[in-house]
Amino acid sequence: MTGAEAGDVSPAIGDRSAAGGAGAGPAPTGGSGGGETDAEVVRDGFVLDFISGKKALKETPKEQVRQRIARALFHEYGISVDDMEGDFPVVVGNRRRRVDLAVFAADQPHEPEQLQRVVVCRPEPKQNRRGAVKMRDYEQAAKDIGEIKPFFEELGACKYGLWTNGLEFFFLRKKATRFQVDAEPIGDWPPADESIDDRGVLSRARARRADPEMLRTAFRRCHNFIHGNEGMPKDAAFWQFLYLIFCKMYDERTGQRSRRRFWAGPEEQFTNDGRKAIRQRIAPLFDEVKEEYRTIFDGGEKIDLSDRALAFMISELSKYEFSRIDVDAKGAAYQEIVGTNLRGDRGQYFTPRGAIRLVVDILDPREDERVLDPACGTGGFLVATLAHQLERFRREERHRPETETTEEFESLQQRLRNYAKKQVFGCDFDPFLIRASQMNMVMAGDGKGHLYHLNSLEFPKGHLGGVRGARQAVKLESADVVMTNPPFGSAIPVTDEGILDPFELAHVWERTEDGHFRNTGRRQGAVAPEILFIERCLDWLRPGGRMGIVLPDGILGNPAAEYIRWWILRHAWVLASVDLPVETFIVEANVNILTSLLFLKKKPHEVVEREAIGGPADYPIFMAVAEKVGFDRRGNTLHKRSPEGEEITEMQEEVDTVTRNGRTVTRTLRRKKKIVDDDLPAIAERYHAFRREHPEPRS
Numbered sequence: 001m002t003g004a005e006a007g008d009v010s011p012a013i014g015d016r017s018a019a020g021g022a023g024a025g026p027a028p029t030g031g032s033g034g035g036e037t038d039a040e041v042v043r044d045g046f047v048l049d050f051i052s053g054k055k056a057l058k059e060t061p062k063e064q065v066r067q068r069i070a071r072a073l074f075h076e077y078g079i080s081v082d083d084m085e086g087d088f089p090v091v092v093g094n095r096r097r098r099v100d101l102a103v104f105a106a107d108q109p110h111e112p113e114q115l116q117r118v119v120v121c122r123p124e125p126k127q128n129r130r131g132a133v134k135m136r137d138y139e140q141a142a143k144d145i146g147e148i149k150p151f152f153e154e155l156g157a158c159k160y161g162l163w164t165n166g167l168e169f170f171f172l173r174k175k176a177t178r179f180q181v182d183a184e185p186i187g188d189w190p191p192a193d194e195s196i197d198d199r200g201v202l203s204r205a206r207a208r209r210a211d212p213e214m215l216r217t218a219f220r221r222c223h224n225f226i227h228g229n230e231g232m233p234k235d236a237a238f239w240q241f242l243y244l245i246f247c248k249m250y251d252e253r254t255g256q257r258s259r260r261r262f263w264a265g266p267e268e269q270f271t272n273d274g275r276k277a278i279r280q281r282i283a284p285l286f287d288e289v290k291e292e293y294r295t296i297f298d299g300g301e302k303i304d305l306s307d308r309a310l311a312f313m314i315s316e317l318s319k320y321e322f323s324r325i326d327v328d329a330k331g332a333a334y335q336e337i338v339g340t341n342l343r344g345d346r347g348q349y350f351t352p353r354g355a356i357r358l359v360v361d362i363l364d365p366r367e368d369e370r371v372l373d374p375a376c377g378t379g380g381f382l383v384a385t386l387a388h389q390l391e392r393f394r395r396e397e398r399h400r401p402e403t404e405t406t407e408e409f410e411s412l413q414q415r416l417r418n419y420a421k422k423q424v425f426g427c428d429f430d431p432f433l434i435r436a437s438q439m440n441m442v443m444a445g446d447g448k449g450h451l452y453h454l455n456s457l458e459f460p461k462g463h464l465g466g467v468r469g470a471r472q473a474v475k476l477e478s479a480d481v482v483m484t485n486p487p488f489g490s491a492i493p494v495t496d497e498g499i500l501d502p503f504e505l506a507h508v509w510e511r512t513e514d515g516h517f518r519n520t521g522r523r524q525g526a527v528a529p530e531i532l533f534i535e536r537c538l539d540w541l542r543p544g545g546r547m548g549i550v551l552p553d554g555i556l557g558n559p560a561a562e563y564i565r566w567w568i569l570r571h572a573w574v575l576a577s578v579d580l581p582v583e584t585f586i587v588e589a590n591v592n593i594l595t596s597l598l599f600l601k602k603k604p605h606e607v608v609e610r611e612a613i614g615g616p617a618d619y620p621i622f623m624a625v626a627e628k629v630g631f632d633r634r635g636n637t638l639h640k641r642s643p644e645g646e647e648i649t650e651m652q653e654e655v656d657t658v659t660r661n662g663r664t665v666t667r668t669l670r671r672k673k674k675i676v677d678d679d680l681p682a683i684a685e686r687y688h689a690f691r692r693e694h695p696e697p698r699s
Contacts (some may be wrong), residue, residue, distance in 0.1 A: 015220075023519065041646035042674065043135045048076075048649060051084050053671040059460045061123035066101055066165035068213055069119055074669070075211040079103055081669065085110050105157065106192065117160040117189070118151045120144075124166035131166055134228040135221065135312075138185045138270070145170050145183065153181045160189050167221060186266045187315040209430050210320045212329035218320070219333045222313045229492040230309050238337065240305055242439050244313055247282060249442050252323050261285045263318045269311035278311045323413065323444060325402065327387035328353075330443045331380070338378045338436055351380050351485040351550060352584055354629050354680045355597065359483050359548040360384045361684035362576060362599055367392070367419055369480035372540055374456035375533065376426030379437030383444045383484045385424060390416055390445075400655070416445050425450040425474045427459070427466065434466075450474070457499050457532050474540070482537045485550035488530035495526045503527070505535045509563035517563045531564060538571055543604035544698070546575065553579070553594040570617065572600035572609060573697040576622040576687055580629065587635040607699045619697040622690045630678035639674040647674050 042048060047059040050070045057063050073079040088102035090112050096588060101119035108114040122144070125133050138145060141163070148161035152174040161172040161183060172183040191208065210218070219241075251262040261281040268274030280435040282303065290297040303310065322330065327600045332353060337340025365385060366373050369380070373381045393412050394401065404412075428434050441451070450473055462469050500506040500523055508522045510596035530551055537547050555561050556577065568574070576599040585591045603611075611617075631637055639647045 020422070041642050041648055043646055048672050048674065049086070050671065051081050051086055053081070053491050053669070062100075062121055066119075066121040066122060066162065066218075068166060069101060069121065069164060072211045072214045072507045073101075073103065075189075076208050076214060077189060080106065080192075083107070083192075088115070089113070090151070090155065092154045097150075099151070112155055113157060115151075115155050115158050117162070118148065118155075118158060119162045119164065120147050122163075122165040125168075132496075133224050135168060135225045137308075138170060141168065141170055146173065149181070149183045150173050152176075152183055162189065167217065167224070169221070180342050185270050187264055187269055188266065188319055208320060209324045210329065212326065212332060214334040215320065215325065215329055216336050217335050218316050221263060222316055223337050225309055225312050226305065229585055230306060232304075239301075240303065241313070241337065242436070243289075243303055244282075244287060244310075244317060245439060246293065246442065247285050248317050249322055250289045250292060251285060252321065252616070262314065264311060264315040269308075269315045275307035275311040278314050282310065282314065293438070296435055303696045323445065324409065326381060327390060327444045327596045331383045331387070334440055334443060335378065335380070338440075350377060352587070352629065353380070353384070354425050354678060355550070355580060355584060356380045356384045358578065358680045358684055359597060359599075360388045362687050363424075363481050363483060363546050363548050364688075365389075365481040367423070369426065370423050370474070370482070371481045372425045372427075372474055372479040372480060373484045374427045374459075374482065374536060374540060375484045375486045376428050376437050376451065377430075377433050377485070379426060379440035379451075381485075382424055383440050384424050385483075386416060386420060386441075386444045388403050389419055403655075415443055418447065419444070419452075424480070425452070425470075427452045427454050427470060427474075429453075429464075434541065441681055455499075456536055457503075457505075459536075476539050477542050480542060480545050480546070480659075482547040483549070484533065484537060484547075486530050486533035488528060488533075488552055492529060494532060495528035497523070499532075500524070500527060503535050505531050505564060505567060509567075511563075517566045534564070534568065535584065537600050538600070541602040543602055545602050546599070547572075547602070548597055548599045550595055551598055553596055554598055556598065560634075568600065570611070572602050573619065574621050575599040575601055575696060576621075576624070578683060579625045581627060583631060584629050584635050587631060601696060604699050617697075618692040620690075622687050622694075623677075624683045624686070626679040626683060628679050630676045630680075638677040640677045649674055 042056050045059055047063060049057050050067050068080070070084060070086075073080055073084065083106055085102045085104070086100065088099045088110065090099060099115070099118045100121040102110075102115050102121075104110050104114045105116050127133055133267040141349035145163050148163055150358045151158050151161060152172075159174050161174075163170045163172070171186050171188055173186045175182045175184045223237055223241050226232050226240055227234055230237070232240065235402050240332075248262050251260050262285065263281075264278055265274065268278055286301075286303055290299055290301060305313070315530055335350070335353065338350070344507040358651060359381065365388070367389060371382070371385050373379075374380060390412065393399075394404075397408070397409055397412065399412065401591055425440075426434075426437055428437065428451075431453050434451050438451050450469075452470040453476075454466040454470055455465045457469065460476065461467075494500060494506075504519060506524055506527045508520045508524055509517045510520055512518050534549065534551070534555075537549060541547055555564055576597075578597040578599075580595050580597065582592060582594055584595060585593055628638055639645055651670055652673045654669040654671060
């Protein structure tokens with residue numbers, strides 16, 4: 001990362017060829033970073049064992065599943081790692097076998113007599129051509145599930161079993177009679193301090209806070225079940241999934257636990273009567289949701305799932321208390337489903353979460369600032385803003401999410417809802433994306449939000465349904481912070497004369513003798529939308545407001561676009577330019593394109609007029625090049641490596657709070673973890689260090 005003076009960047013704001021020059025900004029690029037003197041390395045192809053925290057195991061597909069389940073048992077079920085063991089040997093039917101993941105009675109010796117739960121792990125199945133995995137029921141998976149029964153027969157203390165391939169989960173409970181032992185299906189295991197009978201009594205059963213990776217798996221399971229088992233197209237399956245998420249969030253927000261309707265008993269999904277009972281609870285709940293969100297639903301929507309599919313999804317989603325799940329975890333799980341269903345055909349590239357967080361971190365919107373995304377898509381920037389504010393609120397109140405009380409949590413959530421209600425706005429041209437964004441905001445903790453269906457380039461004109469509301473709520477020059485990833489590309493030019501006329505950047509510019517540019521007054525016939533979005537974002541900002549925008553590198557480096565860069569420098573101070581590697585959008589959008597993040601601060605009108613006469617003053621600009629963003633071109637996670645090529649680990653703490661014997665216990669695990677090779681968090685830190693030394697320019 002390097003910095004440069006303002007006078008140096010007029011030809012090429014963010015130009016990669018200029019990024020290596022000397023300047024004002026601090027400049028480490030990618031690589032392994034600092035703080036590694038105490039780090040240890042892991043050979044390529046190995047994974048650190050979560051249970052022991054020490055051993056390195058070969059990273060086979062099966063081992064990946066086992067490690068994921070072990071983390072879930074700790075974070076979701078409250079089972080101590082001290083009560084787990086992998087590859088535990090037992091004698092079953094005169095044969096020596098190993099339990100892939102064994103769970104013992106709390107604080108007891110790891111002996112077969114104390115083994116209470118067994119997990120059989122298999123590699124995750126591959127997707128079919130339709131992009132889904134057909135989910136089996138218990139009867140279809142009888143042969144695989146049969147691997148559990150011998151443990152029930154031979155191990156007297158063993159009460160629960162799980163067969164999983166990381167995507168299919170078959171939970172079992174021992175049913176022993178005088179003459180035989182059977183394995184009967186149940187919807188889920190109980191946590192460490194509950195029995196299965198507790199799960200059948202709604203007022204006593206506790207929904208849990210999801211492990212982020214397991215929440216993504218739950219979302220994939222639900223979507224795969226509809227798409228792969230119900231024969232629905234992917235987009236139809238997505239909306240059915242969305243309807244139930246709306247029901248879940250609405251039920252949590254409006255109902256006391258003992259009166260909730262979004263739940264399934266341990267055995268309900270396995271009987272016809274139980275499935276019908278679930279539908280009888282959900283149908284009126286969805287009617288209330290449609291009434292509550294009349295701006296999103298037209299009232300004619302229906303839950304078209306079979307009783308079997310509906311029961312599966314309610315059982316899957318009701319396990320979790322969504323309101324207590326981290327905003328980022330919910331956003332990541334949701335984005336995984338959205339990304340495979342709503343990729344647009346008008347240049348809509350969903351922004352990777354790391355780039356979104358960097359934009360929000362650098363702009364750092366305050367609680368009293370209005371935030372707008374004029375091309376909000378599925379709401380990534382808006383949800384990240386809510387997560388950013390929640391972190392700020394917790395710092396101010398000195399809360400930790402693992403230990404905060406229900407009263408503290410509710411207080412923070414109400415503060416977050418008030419912030420979202422007053423300060424967060426989004427617009428998009430695509431009505432389906434508006435609905436998807438609304439769902440993302442609802443999951444993040446916002447009630448209804450300010451999301452408008454309109455063409456931002458046409459605003460304040462336009463005929464779409466959100467124009468009238470936006471004219472009142474988010475007028476031009478009313479936003480303090482704008483952040484966006486607009487649709488871009490020469491393949492989707494704007495040609496409508498009515499849209500192009502008001503934009504200065506839609507006209508032909510020519511160079512003057514003194515090296516500046518002059519608007520000839522002639523309008524171009526077609527303009528790429530990202531060029532117009534630069535101007536529109538500045539239009540929406542109040543004087544002194546800040547913006548961050550994703551742009552293709554051509555705007556910031558091509559000689560033909562020099563008039564655009566000149567126009568930007570005339571109307572705004574450049575706060576920062578961050579070059580992103582090509583991997584950024586290959587995974588999310590399958591687009592091989594170089595992009596940059598450009599950060600601007602709008603100059604007051606009097607400053608623009610004064611500098612037109614006397615010329616602009618120099619000021620320092622932060623510039624950085626991100627070489628790594630945490631994943632490669634195939635989407636595989638990248639980890640930092642030693643000079644010898646081995647993956648580096650560092651010690652980290654994992655905190656979890658569980659209830660045992662009626663009292664709350666907070667446990668801290670110290671575990672070594674591989675370090676994701678991602679330059680973006682370091683760039684955010686360096687930017688703020690740069691600003692402490694070089695405050696933002698102002699009039």
